Amino acid sequence: MLSNDVMPREREQADKELRESEQLYRHLFEMVSDAILLVDDESGQILEVNRAAISLYGLTRQEWLTMKVTDLAAEPKATRPVSSATVRIPMRYHRRKDGAVFPVEITSRHFEWHGRNVHVAAIRDVTERLKAAEEIQQLNQTLERRVVERTAQLEAANKELEAFSYSVSHDLRAPLRAIDGFARILTDDYSEDLDKEGQRLISIICSEAVRMGQLIDDLLAFSRMLRRPMATMEIDMTGMAQNVFDDCVGLISNREVQLTLSPLPAARGDMPMLRQALLNLISNAVKYTRPRTVAQITIEGRREGNELVYSVSDNGVGFSMEYASKLFGVFQRLHGEDEFEGTGVGLAVVQRIIHRHGGRVWAEAALGRGASFFFTLPATADEDQ
């Protein structure tokens, strides 16, 4: 022991530092939001508590100091049934003075203090955390259930659509066949009772019935494009375009159609579908160049970044860009039936096919000055173009 008169100044200084240090730790001890207990290892007696412990448990400091650490534990059975099996917070349940049970997370550290083995326990109320974790878990479960429900709904809708188009295919054709058929039978069996105008009127009934049959067929072809499974392969687009063009103009003998076909980058896609898309675009080009003495059709393609861009251009009648947005809709037509025949499904099919391949379609045109139709397909990494 140091006596008072030996190095009083140093002692005074040491005392002051000790007091300040103690004050600092006392502040830290009292300020933290976790409840902190100092516990005797052997007896479990609580030796010291901070303010957070007092407010968290609702016990006074005097009450705390008469308690053992084991007095805090609540029977697990007394706790509310939580789905804690899946919520992974290592925790226990403690009881407040008012009897309320709450989940806690405890970290502790053992050391020697005044010659006794003690530990300091930091106790955190994890009610909020547990609630949040449970909420997340519940949201996840809800989400999973919703995904399952929506998938089932979509599948059901798809099935319904299939059943719908099946019955359209079967049931809508029959009355049309009867309209056409019985009108023809009328002209066959009662020709002497019908004058020229009467026969003309009946022939309109027949041709309209047949046209509606065509509309139904086209609509069904369109809906099949939605459902048809895709088989992807490497496609020689140049060869395919030439082939499709030859098919289109093979039937035409009364006018000149010139093709400018530059080598196109190869694509990966579904062969019959892409052929159908090219066929619709090229046959459109052939159709809408009919008033030209020499029809000129240009098919081009190039790689742009990670896309392959193809185009089919013609010097035909074109259209006003005002209506460009309507072009790809089903049954949308920009020309009169008496001007250019068609049901208005061709470009809708093109769009559907290209979208299913992950590409885009658009058109550029001017009235009377030809049209260009563009479509893109995703380029594969190994393509060198």
Add this chain to the structure above:
Amino acid sequence: MSAETQVDILLVEDNPRDAEMAVRELKKRHRLVWLKDGAQALEYVLGAGRAAGQHSRTMARHHPRLILLDIKLPKIDGLEVLRRLKADPEAKTIPVVLMTSSREERDVWRSYELGVNSYVVKPVRFSDFSEAVSQLGFYWVCVNHLPESQPVS
């Protein structure tokens, strides 16, 4: 099977309009029976009671030279009629032509799996329809050769 029950063509068609148009064409050249549902068709070909799996009652079986069958039929549909006809040791040699409005690929597949002799999609245009019916009747009844009786096994 007696001579008076011998017919060339059994037409199984529930749509009276389609039937009338087909009959109009076929009766020009062939003896024809028209039935309106699958149960009647099976009864007609396999004999009464057989179609329902009862062997107690017997009624004459009829073997037309051709069966023109629609797919969508009341009571027993065309594909089921086809299946039962092709499963019958005697009736299986009768040519069955499905004449239907359905272009559905699965119907076409199923029909051929069940042993259909031909699958024809009814054209909407009456002139095409009449021609198809007429050609079918001519080919299967007048050109096609059928076995006379059961081979000895």
